[in-house]
Amino acid sequence: ELLDEVPRDTERAMRAAGASRFSALLFGTVPTAFADLISYSFYRFECAIRSAAVLGIVGAGGLGFQLALSFQSLRYNEMWTLLWALILLSGLADRWSSLVRRRRNTAAIETHAVTTDLAAPPRRDRLLTSSALAGAVMVPVSFWWLKVDISSLWDSRARRLGRELVTDSWPPSIGDGGLIELVSDSLDTIALAVLSIAMAFVIASAVAGFASRPQRKHSGLGMAARIGGGTVTRAILLIGRSVPPPVWAFVVVFVLFPGLWPGAVALAIYNAGVLGRLQAEIVENLDQSPADALRASGATAVGALAYATVPAVSGRFVSLGLYRWEVAIRETVIVGVVGAAGLGRRLDEQTSSFDYDGIFATILALLVVTLIVDLVSSSIRRTLR
Incomplete structure (x- = not known):
């Protein structure tokens, strides 16, 4: 991508x-x-x-x-x-x-600089x-x-347990709620991922410029404030993405009741840290020549940002946001421990009761949801490209 x-x-x-x-x-x-x-x-x-x-x-x-x-x-x-x-x-x-x-x-x-010693290594x-x-x-x-010990992957114990797992998981069982409840949980999973990524994308896009390290440094109070603010922003983003989503979910549930909202907030905090870091590095890696040319021709800093920087990064920002949406679908599973709605909660309940055929059915539903989201994401990226 x-x-x-x-x-x-x-x-x-x-x-x-x-x-x-x-x-x-x-x-x-x-x-x-x-x-x-x-x-x-x-x-x-x-x-x-x-x-x-x-x-x-x-x-x-x-x-x-x-x-x-x-x-x-x-x-x-x-x-x-x-x-x-x-x-x-x-x-x-x-x-x-x-x-x-x-x-x-x-x-x-x-490497691209002109040198007179062409024979120099x-x-x-x-x-x-x-x-x-x-x-x-x-x-x-x-x-x-x-x-x-790599041999443990194919020793007799691993083969025996693998056969038992396949036997216990087949055929998959939807459970008492039937297909309607499985589809409802799948829709809850998609909604949870959309809500969390929407919040994370807005936050990350807003702070990406502040979190990026300036390519050209000069003396002055403004540059000192820029470096200091960037350091604080990067530290906040680091904390957001360093703490795993299940831990954020436990922390958030202390403040909010168990349910969909704590799961969305936990995933939003984590993904804001991830997207903020990746988007900031896109800004750092950006070729500044178009913006410099606009500034040299008399454009303001805002004009250079609007007509040079934003068009150059917007496609990659959206691509990262769509990718994290795909990942968030899978991450909803690991916040099911706080009672968040969706396939995560369903899978947590089935795991606790050792319902292997139900687990297999839920995993198949998760694969279908992930495939649908991947197709939608790819279609959106092709349209924007």
Whole structure:
């Protein structure tokens, strides 16, 4: 989807010059989207940290497991300490992403600069090289640290339990409420996702400009206020996305009654942090040449923003919003613990009663809803493109 949103002028020019489709994509489109691809890769690394915490809540260990124990034993001071540790890990990943992207942009500018020594070898950036090596080393180290036994995926115990699960889950059972209740829960899930993403998209779009780091820094009180405000905004967005949605749901339900609204608010807080970070990085990665040209021709800052920046980012903003809508459909499942309406609550009740054939039917309904949302999202993106 990131590649779909990139202007294809360079790729078309290369194709017209005789380049193959693969070469035009590799050397014409990918370099243009490379900064956004790096940004999204680091974002997924951040997501993996939070997902590991969610898995820990169901017994996989780590911060999530300790967090669940603290919540169950009502040790809220300990719970918030663990949450701050989770926020710190996400903040370190975010900082790493920022340094790599800024250094990569600087290296790209230096590569395009005119040099008189054509025979000089290209300079390697230490941060970029060390980051690539760190990423390569972290994979085997993680296997060693977790003592992962891959053979457990196909040993006799896994095969036996897999057969029992398939036997208990087939055929799927809709339950006492019948098809009408299943469809009603599916519609509640879609409504919950739409409501939460609408709130998150408005908040994120409003603060994306403030959260982005300025590409050109100069002295003065205005720049100091800009940097300070951006730091505070990024910190708030970091907290919003670092705390997993189930934890936000528990926090919100202390203030509101269980139901649809606490689930929508919890997902909105989390997705506002996610969208705010991604949209801010789109603004940071944006080519400022059109805006600079308008300012040089006498346009005001508001005019340059309206006619250069907004048209350049609006398509990618909408694409991210639609993508997060698809993700929010699945995230509604994990806020079912607070009694939010929809397939999440239904799945939580079925899991508690070990109703495997009912769980399978609910999962099939979730797959159908996700497919419908994906088709609608793709259609909207094609229309806007």
